[in-house]
Amino acid sequence: MKDPVGSFEAIKDNFIRYVKTAFKTKFDSVESEREVLLNEDKVLFRQPWIEPLPEYLSSGKTIDSLTANDLPGLNEVHAKTFKGLVSRGLVKGYELHSHQSQMLKQALSGKNCIITSGTGSGKTESFLLPLFAQLSKELSTWSQPDVISQNVDNWWNGNLSMREIVDAENDFTLAKGVQQRGHETRPQAMRAMILYPMNALVEDQMTRLRIALDSDPVREWFENNTVGNKITFGRYNGTTPVAGKLFKLNEQGNREVNTSKLNTLRRELQSIERNQSKVEEYIIQEREKGNDVDDIELKSFFQRLDGSEMRCRFDMQVAPPDILISNFSMLSIMLMRDIDGPLFEKTRSWLDCSDLAEDQRENEKSNRIFHLIIDELHLYRGTQGTEIAYLLKLVLKRLGLHPNHPQLKILASSASLEPGDERSLQYISDFFGFLGVDDVKDKFEIITGELSPVDPLSNKDAPLPTKPFIEICKTYVTAKQQTDDSLFSGACISAGNLLSQAFDFGVTVSTVEDFLNLLLHPKLKLRERFFDASSVVEGRK
Template sequence: MNDPIAAFEKIRDNFILYVKTAFGTRFPGLEEEREELLRQPGVLNQEPWLEPLPSYQSSGKTIDDLDGSDLPGLNGHQQDLFKSFVKCGLFGDNKLHHHQVVMLQRVLTGRHCVVTAGTGSGKTEAFLLPLFAQLVKEVPGWSRPGQPHEHVHDWWNNRDWQDSCKKGNKLERSFRVPQRGHEVRRSAVRALILYPMNALVEDQLTRLRKALNSDQAQTWFEEQSPGNRIYLGRYNGSTPVAGHELRRTRNPHTEKILELCERMQEADKAYEAACQHARKNPRDCEVIDFFPSLNGAEMRSRWDMQDQPPDILITNFSMLSIMLMREADEPIFEKTREWLEGEDLPADQRAQTKESRVFHLIVDELHLYRGTAGAEVAYLLRLLLHRLGLHPDHPQLRILASSASLKAQDQRSRQFLKDFFGSADFDVIEGMQEPMLKPSTALPLAPFEHLAVASEITDATLAEAAEMLGTDSTPVRFFDAVDSLDLQAHLLDACIIDRAVRAVSLTDMAKRLFPSHNLNAAKQGVRGILMTSSLFEQYERERTVPSFRIHCFFRNIEGLWASSKPLAGTPDNRPIGKLYPDTRIISDGGHRVLELLYCEHCGTVFLGGQKLVTPEQEIELLSTTPDIEGIPERQAARFVERRTYREFGVFWPQGDQEYDKPSRWRHSKFREIRRGRNA
């Protein structure tokens, strides 16, 4: 992302535009005040918070520098295979962090490991590297698959094939072609990656797609094990499709098959659109990894995973709980247990060979499993291991986890691991941050503000910024000058709170980096620094600016409220007063505040409130429910459409607006209703 602040502003502006378009009124002054109100921090959104990602101690080694001491249990050929494979997409030519190398060494010697480090420390790669090392040991021994079905890659689009499965207009057999029905090798779940929520599942899927589905990865598999792949499968609520392919009568379940066909077509179109976008925008080629490829290493559907379990299964604990209870998913666990037991091996080789078959249980964000919910997940993992014929100290089990808070020497952390996994025999590997240095000079504002306000970043723009930094007017000299500013020290120092690096608001960072400048200009300076960070990568320069995580906070608007006293002297003669973003009893001027409503046909506005019947049988409208004793059990319905006439009233402040025959849609008066008279 070249300009994260601009991306935040775009999201905010689009939402405000939607509000103006969908909920427009006939009063221009009211529209302007509403937009101004929505732009205030705390109404629709908070301003962005910025979190620099600290640097972690390097091992000094790239993937190619790893040797036998770093890859125990792998012979020379296997080491070469591992290095070439992980460079296909998981890891580039960057140097590994120290904790990543230690994790790799310990897991390959048979240890359970937990890596503890902060965001952006490479925790995911720390547990994927030893997993890939184990998988690479297997790949050369996989049997070559048979000839695939001619429609394995197009059954969802090929109408001739679909029609051939029908008898008349009725589906005689399922036209789904199993994704891996032609394979000979033993399918089983080699690794289960467990996440606490679906959002984290989607985040990590992009990395695995890049590692297993890149063009380089496909070429690697064709060279090392033709026809085979390491398959990954996401199994959660969005995985198509729930239910059975066949009915109890063994007849095809037509509705479910057609639903899967439609989902496959949608996924195919989405992936092709992403590919077209990447071809037109080469710098945005990573967008492809956000979508599954139906002809790649990712399993397509639940039915395909039930037929042939993926090598890497990704899910959350809620879905895992359901899978363990469901008959349809039983083959996934049964085939994995049979693979671990070596039931496909000759009896005289079984005891020796099956020890090399290792099941990896990977739990990400371990610190989130606490309290009662954590206890439920702990019991769930015990049930899973029992189902697979394993126990926490089984030689065919490797437990890998990541956490942001566990400590190696903390007794409570050790006790947590024992309670959660059933074993205390863990190596806790801490990621060590590089020491933070204090900046020695002030940071100049002008060059970064120049980048922020430029309509487009070109070589000329960078040359002008370089000149502002007191060096030659060339893009290369701009980056050299930025290197000399020690931006990393400045940015980390601006985010230190209580001796630790924390996320800070855009305003606070601007004040800390540029304390002697105007706040708006200082914010533009911060924006320019963030843009500079992405420019290092764009111009293929070694990054000296820390990576950043930007936190954007938006919320749904439950409504707006307005004073019942109209503003005097407005050009549009609006019949209501000042707007407020939340409910209150009275306005700043001491007048009653009610909920603002509008007519979607003509754009006029109304005031709505909860009804209170006085002893004189008159109605008052209140901004909150008068039924205090009923809160919270009997709160009034939040949405206007769900409120009843008995509890909610609408007042039309007509003002000097003119309408034709308003009596046609005038409500009866409350007193007239009680006396049984019509209005």
């Protein structure tokens, strides 16, 4: 977002315009007085706060520069697979934060981990990296899938009969020829369950997973490196199409295909496909106009039906996704419904290595790890926390696991747990069902985010002149937010030369890029100035 304050003003004005239009009166004095009130802070809105995010300590390593010491338990093939996958989407060329690399190493060493760094510190990547590392170990061993049926990725638009779509002989599930993953030959089970307190956070996670596992660069990598396999993920909540069953009882009490439910599913999938097509058309149009478009980010806001993301409940019920994303309310319902039973039963069977010969099972179990990932762990307290703690125990029991089971890995994020605090450790023990504080100390690693040190400003550091920046803001508005406008570039060049003169840089600014580079000049101490303005020292702001 280039103009957060301007965006706030536009949203505020739109709401006020709605109130004035929907509840208009014939009295001018009332209208004027109401408009004054609506434009006051604490009536309809609060003035925006801008919070600069702190800079966290870097590990000094990118994904590609991680060594065998950073990736315990991964051999050379596993490490190559992991780096290739992660560098295409989840974490690209930038250096990992210290807490991210630490959590990756500790989790691969056998510890359950909780990350407690602040907002914007990459907590999501912190718990996804260990999961992706474990999945990479499996990915390199998965067998090649069979040929995909020609109807798999378009059956909702075709003329297939009900019997060709629904298998009435197999408990009215989707027929193998239209199942999204009916061609796979590898074991299908949940390798991870990621649970969020609310659907808004689920949606945010979906965009990240689409970039990490279903963006064009990742699709290309899968195609070239995994003999046709993909790591799958699926959102399972109230918005996932379609609730219910694919059969109904007729007047004689016999089962028959539920045509209404099937047609609803068709419409839902057709709508998703249209949205996907509109995004691709928009990207093409914008590029034809010469505009820069981040196609990977834009596509991540919309589901694609032919990739790694599972498209409907019926597909997930016959082939559980490797990563299932849901919330606790939905999980509670899933545990009670027969139709959702296969997600748990197939996962338990996979953990038991039932697909292997008996003499191979014990050795393989150490490679089959179920990840239970909890976001915002600190929120689950009181009565609600107790209910959710019992719910998790039911999930583990359903899967044949227990808190200290060697095939269970717990990863979580929290904003308030402290590694040395006895109450925090007792809370973890109670919530997950461990045997007390000492057990938690032995099994868990609580990882805090360490801030990158910032030198304080001294009294000798001259304040920044404000006039150049005010002029930039004014011309930005005048140029209608077009950064390539000559007025805007002229203001940036003028501001740059004023700063260069004021701080004796001896640099001539002739382009906007020169101005941006000047702002990063170490003598300007822009980072230190932001930190100083946002710090509280001895009770003073």
